[in-house]
Amino acid sequence: MLTGEFSQMPRIDIPRKSIYRLSIYQRCLSKLKENDVDTVSSEALAKAAGVKPTQLRKDLTYFGQFGTRGLGYNVEALSSTIAQVLGQNHLQPVILVGVGNLGSALLRYGGFRKEGFEVAAAFDLSPRPQIGLSTPILPMQDMAGFIEANQVKMAILTVPASSAQAVTNQMVAAGIQAILNFSPTILDVPEHVVVNSVDLAVELENLSYFIR
Amino acid sequence: MLTGEFSQMPRIDIPRKSIYRLSIYQRCLSKLKENDVDTVSSEALAKAAGVKPTQLRKDLTYFGQFGTRGLGYNVEALSSTIAQVLGQNHLQPVILVGVGNLGSALLRYGGFRKEGFEVAAAFDLSPRPQIGLSTPILPMQDMAGFIEANQVKMAILTVPASSAQAVTNQMVAAGIQAILNFSPTILDVPEHVVVNSVDLAVELENLSYFIR
DNA sequence: AATTGTGAATTGATTCACAGCT
DNA sequence: AGCTGTGAATCAATTCACAATT
Numbered sequence: 068m069l070t071g072e073f074s075q076m077p078r079i080d081i082p083r084k085s086i087y088r089l090s091i092y093q094r095c096l097s098k099l100k101e102n103d104v105d106t107v108s109s110e111a112l113a114k115a116a117g118v119k120p121t122q123l124r125k126d127l128t129y130f131g132q133f134g135t136r137g138l139g140y141n142v143e144a145l146s147s148t149i150a151q152v153l154g155q156n157h158l159q160p161v162i163l164v165g166v167g168n169l170g171s172a173l174l175r176y177g178g179f180r181k182e183g184f185e186v187a188a189a190f191d192l193s194p195r196p197q198i199g200l201s202t203p204i205l206p207m208q209d210m211a212g213f214i215e216a217n218q219v220k221m222a223i224l225t226v227p228a229s230s231a232q233a234v235t236n237q238m239v240a241a242g243i244q245a246i247l248n249f250s251p252t253i254l255d256v257p258e259h260v261v262v263n264s265v266d267l268a269v270e271l272e273n274l275s276y277f278i279r
Numbered sequence: 280m281l282t283g284e285f286s287q288m289p290r291i292d293i294p295r296k297s298i299y300r301l302s303i304y305q306r307c308l309s310k311l312k313e314n315d316v317d318t319v320s321s322e323a324l325a326k327a328a329g330v331k332p333t334q335l336r337k338d339l340t341y342f343g344q345f346g347t348r349g350l351g352y353n354v355e356a357l358s359s360t361i362a363q364v365l366g367q368n369h370l371q372p373v374i375l376v377g378v379g380n381l382g383s384a385l386l387r388y389g390g391f392r393k394e395g396f397e398v399a400a401a402f403d404l405s406p407r408p409q410i411g412l413s414t415p416i417l418p419m420q421d422m423a424g425f426i427e428a429n430q431v432k433m434a435i436l437t438v439p440a441s442s443a444q445a446v447t448n449q450m451v452a453a454g455i456q457a458i459l460n461f462s463p464t465i466l467d468v469p470e471h472v473v474v475n476s477v478d479l480a481v482e483l484e485n486l487s488y489f490i491r
Numbered sequence: 492a493a494t495t496g497t498g499a500a501t502t503g504a505t506t507c508a509c510a511g512c513t
Numbered sequence: 514a515g516c517t518g519t520g521a522a523t524c525a526a527t528t529c530a531c532a533a534t535t
Contacts (some may be wrong), residue, residue, distance in 0.1 A: 172384025253329035
């Protein structure tokens with residue numbers, strides 16, 4: 068059994084972008100598995116992922132040697148190694164905070180579970196029951212207790228910009244270590260907390276620069 | 280009048296990340312404007328934007344010199360210059376394709392208009408009227424005609440992965456030049472088309488690597 | 492023959508250090 | 514005195530080129 072093997076690896080020094088690309092490779096590998104492909108070259112996999120073959124190989128070597136020279140990579144083995152590295156091997160509980168338009172859409176979106184995430188609960192200042200939704204929607208006061216009781220480490224933040232920092236402080240105090248932030252704010256968090264921000268307006272604005 | 284001045288500027292060579300950060304600076308400047316601040320130092324603005332002061336200054340110099348040594352930047356002037364650079368000075372029409380959970384949430388989200396974007400229409404294979412929504416929802420067959428008739432250059436793509444590439448091909452053929460892609464796929468597009476992808480599952484996965 | 496793995500080279504982005512204005 | 518603008522230096526990421534392996 069491999070459990071724990073990768074937790075010994077240096078989690079520093081590996082470019083964040085490489086780790087990000089690992090997820091993309093993983094998705095491509097899933098597609099290959101569905102099509103019963105069992106071996107893939109760095110060239111083919113890189114093409115599917117939209118990167119150069121050398122980059123794919125370099126990314127993988129941060130974690131070890133998984134290919135066979137002259138042959139390529141075993142799809143099944145590589146996929147399960149990446150799952151291991153990304154900690155996808157057990158269902159990770161996640162909370163969602165802020166059940167407005169975007170928040171409730173993400174709850175319905177559902178694509179997360181497939182990737183190993185379970186939205187255990189959602190929180191809102193004035194929780195309204197959402198029709199056709201299995202995730203419990205709870206009042207904000209319950210958040211800290213829930214995080215502690217369920218050892219939740221990840222949160223999706225979909226509150227308005229004005230309350231984002233305050234909510235973040237509460238979450239972090241309760242034990243949240245990683246935040247996927249959709250509110251248009253730069254969050255100030257302690258060293259040990261990781262934030263990934265998705266700013267829809269910024270993405271659009273950025274595109275508009277490129278059209279003539 | 281400044282119109283057109285920035286269209287002469289080199290659109291190549293400027294790091295994409297700098298352009299991305301311009302949008303972030305713009306948001307911080309808006310907040311300052313609301314608070315009637317009229318001058319800001321690179322140090323203060325950089326702090327608000329979550330970057331180093333030198334980086335902010337370097338980013339700005341790609342587009343010209345906008346500060347006053349010894350004083351700082353004029354909030355109003357800098358903001359309108361950035362708007363100019365980003366092409367925010369006129370309402371940019373955008374279409375949204377794929378009115379599922381995520382798509383309809385984005386339609387309701389509304390934060391786009393404030394940033395200068397107008398979702399002119401949405402398209403879906405089986406369009407259902409969405410209650411309390413002013414954006415017209417039209418059948419896919421009308422998409423190409425609409426893009427051409429209204430000279431739409433930007434699209435938000437929220438269709439399932441399986442149809443993303445096909446829909447993209449149609450959009451590009453009709454004249455779309457920039458795509459904000461929410462479907463979990465690498466889109467293959469011609470050179471002149473820009474794609475920004477937001478992959479929610481990848482963002483979460485990436486975070487999960489960092490929690491111990 | 493094919494394809495990985497990887498040091499070295501290159502390219503790109505960030506930060507430093509300070510000259511130049513106001 | 515204070516703060517911007519920027520060339521030079523540093524740091525990081527990507528790509529090359531080829532040796533190693535099956």
